[in-house]
Amino acid sequence: MSKAPFKDLIFRTAAVISPRCGFIYACDPRLERREEPHAYVFLWDDGKIDRGDCNYDAHSVCLIDHPEDGTVDISEAGYYTADTDDDRVTQDLFENSAPPPKEKRSRGLRSVREIGGVAHAIGIRGMVYRMDVLDRWTRIDEGLPGSFDGQAIHGFGGSDLFAVGFKGGVWHFDGKAWRRQDVPTNRNLTSVVCTAEGTVYIGGHGGTLLQGQTDRWSLIEHGDTAEDIWDLEWFAGKLYVSTLDGLFVLDGDRLRPVAYGKHTPKTTYQLSACEDAMWSNGETDIMEFDGKAWTRIV
Numbered sequence: 001m002s003k004a005p006f007k008d009l010i011f012r013t014a015a016v017i018s019p020r021c022g023f024i025y026a027c028d029p030r031l032e033r034r035e036e037p038h039a040y041v042f043l044w045d046d047g048k049i050d051r052g053d054c055n056y057d058a059h060s061v062c063l064i065d066h067p068e069d070g071t072v073d074i075s076e077a078g079y080y081t082a083d084t085d086d087d088r089v090t091q092d093l094f095e096n097s098a099p100p101p102k103e104k105r106s107r108g109l110r111s112v113r114e115i116g117g118v119a120h121a122i123g124i125r126g127m128v129y130r131m132d133v134l135d136r137w138t139r140i141d142e143g144l145p146g147s148f149d150g151q152a153i154h155g156f157g158g159s160d161l162f163a164v165g166f167k168g169g170v171w172h173f174d175g176k177a178w179r180r181q182d183v184p185t186n187r188n189l190t191s192v193v194c195t196a197e198g199t200v201y202i203g204g205h206g207g208t209l210l211q212g213q214t215d216r217w218s219l220i221e222h223g224d225t226a227e228d229i230w231d232l233e234w235f236a237g238k239l240y241v242s243t244l245d246g247l248f249v250l251d252g253d254r255l256r257p258v259a260y261g262k263h264t265p266k267t268t269y270q271l272s273a274c275e276d277a278m279w280s281n282g283e284t285d286i287m288e289f290d291g292k293a294w295t296r297i298v
Contacts, residue, residue, distance in 0.1 A: 005042070005049050005051070006024075006026060006042075006298055008028065008029075008030075009026040009027065009028055009029075009040065010026060010027060010029055010283040010284065011024060011025065011026050011281050011282065011283055011284065011285075011286060011298075012025045012026060012027055012039065012058070012059045013025045013059060013060055013061055013270055013281065014061075014270070014272055014279050014281040014286055015061045015062060015063055015071065015272045015279075016272045016273065016274050016277050016278065016279040016288070017063065017274060018274055018276065018277065019274075019276050019277040019288070019290060020045070020046045020047075020277070020288065020297070021043075021044065021045045021046060022043075022044055022272070022279055022297075023041060023042065023043055023044070023061060023071060024041075024042040024044055024281070024286060024298070025039050025040070025041055025042075025058055025059070025061060025073065026039070026040045026042065027039055027040065027057070028040075037054075037055060037056045037057045037075070037077075038053065038054060038055065038056075038057065039053070039054040039056065039057060039058040039059070039073075039075075040052075040053055040054075041053070041054060041058070041073075044297060044298075054073075054075075054081070056075045056077060056079035057075045057076060057077065058073040058074065058075050058079075058080075058081070059074070059075060059076065060073065060074050060109075060110070060111040060112045061073040061074075061112065062112050062113050062114040062119055063114055064082075064114050064117055064118060064119050064131070065117040066116075066117040066118050067132070067133055067134060068084040068085070068086060068087070068134070069084060069085065070082060070083050070084030070085070071083050072112055072119040072131060073112065074093065074109050074111075074112045074121055075109065076107055076108065076109050076110070076123075077106070077107050077109075078092050078093045078094045078095075078105075078106065078107065078109055079091070079092055079093070080092075080093050080112075080121075082119075082131065082134040082135075084134070087134055089134040089135045091135060093109070093121065093129060093137050094106060096135055096136055096137060097129055097136070097137035097138065097139050098136070098137075098138065098139065099139055100139075101139060105125075105127065108123040108124040108125055108127060109121055109122070109123040109127065110122055110123050110124065110150060110151045110152070111151065111152050111153070113152070113153050113154055115153070115154060115155045115157065115158065115161065116155070116157045116158050118130060118131060118132070118158065119131040120153050120155075120161070121137070121153075122150040122151070122152065122153040122163055123150055124149040124150060124165075125146045125147075125148075125149065126141050126144035126145055126146045126147070126148045126150065127139075127141055127144075127150065128140050128141040128144065128150065128153065128161075128163060128173075129141075130158070140173070141178070142178075143177055143178040144163070144171060144178050148163075148165050148169050148171065149165045149166040149167075149169070150163050150164070150165040150169070151164060151165045151166070151188075151189065151190045151191075152164050152165075152189075152190060152191045152192050153192065154192045154193050154194045154200075155173075155194055156194050156198075158175060159173070159174055159175025159176075160172075160173075160174065160175075160194075161173040162181075162192050162194065162200055162202075163178075163192075164189040164190070164191070164192045164202050164204075165188075165189060166188045166189070167186055167187075167188065168183055168185045168186035168187060168188075168189065169189065170183050170189065170202065170210075170217075172214050181214070181215065181217065182215070182217070183202070183210055183212075183217045184210070184217060184218065184219045185204070185208050185210065185219060187204045187205045187206055187208040188204050188205045189202055189203070189204035189205075189208065189210075190203060190204050190205070190228070190229060190230055190231075191203040191204070191229060191230060191231045191232045192232065193232040193233060193234050193239070195234040195239070196234065197237075198213065199211055199212070199213065200212055200213060201232050201234075201239055201250075202232075203229030203230075203231070203232045203241060204228070204229055205228045205229075206226055206228065207222070207224070207225045207226045207227060207228070207229060207243075208229065209222060209229065209241065209250075209255070220250070220253055221253065222250075222253055222254050222255045223254075224248065224254055224255040224256075225243060225245070225246075225248065225255060227243035227244065227245040227246075228243060228244070229241055229242070229243055230242055230243060230244065230269055230270065231269065231270045231271045232271070233271035233272065233273045233278060234273070235271075235273040235278040235289070235291070236278075236291040238250065240258070240271055240278065240280075241255055242268050242269060242270060242271050242280060243268065244267075244268065244269060244282075245268075246258070246268055247268050247271075247280055258294075260287070260294045261293065261294060263287060263294045263295060263296045265280065265282055265284075265285035265287050265296075266282070266284060266285055267282025267283045267284045267285045268280055268281075268282045268285070269281060269282045269283065276290065276291075277289065277290055279297065285298065286298040
């Protein structure tokens with residue numbers, strides 16, 4: 001489609017809802033250079049576009065079905081919006097959470113992820129929150145050290161979570177306590193995905209790719225890219241691995257570059273999947289994969 005609605009903007013993130021439908025978050029680099037908080041939120045529905053604006057730097061978004069169907073986005077500073085068919089709440093996560101931490105918190109949130117239908121947010125200095133109602137988050141990071149700079153979180157459910165971060169930090173939460181995992185790397189880790197097959201994959205800097213389960217981890221020695229891995233997604237029974245230099249699919253212990261056909265994007269960064277489609281977004285490209293062929297969204 002034409003890039004006219006997105007002219008002079010760059011994409012921060014995206015979330016696919018269904019084939020040829022999803023949310024796109026963009027920003028104006030001129031406003032970013034002036035450090036003016038903002039985000040433009042587009043609902044893209046088969047070429048039809050609705051646009052909304054944020055007065056904060058929303059940079060991560062997920063779909064939820066608890067407590068209601070909707071979306072949750074967050075900013076590094078802690079501002080968030082929970083948007084459903086019946087309600088829309090925009091607040092400060094740090095001011096609307098409990099129990100209170102030992103020290104006042106501000107800034108440092110890195111990403112928000114749906115786990116078991118519920119939004120979970122993770123950040124640096126050992127921060128993890130779960131959104132139980134639209135205007136209230138529960139702090140669930142008791143036991144995580146302040147030295148753990150969390151970057152990404154995923155899980156098989158609320159009592160089986162994996163949080164990853166810098167310096168090889170991997171922690172598992174069983175619903176009651178966090179326990180550090182011994183993994184064969186001290187690289188910064190940036191992404192994690194728990195698959196339907198029961199395997200957990202973790203990606204990080206320098207092409208680091210781990211696989212395993214609680215207390216059992218191994219390094220996948222693929223040797224195919226030394227680029228930093230920024231996102232992972234499990235779609236149609238395969239693991240997809242995204243770097244700023246391209247998108248790969250895991251084939252045995254090798255990372256094979258994705259074959260786009262005639263729709264090769266110039267930029268890649270993050271991934272988002274629903275049952276029947278996966279989106280790849282970079283600063284200037286959004287692509288959709290249906291399990292057989294790639295098409296360009298933007």
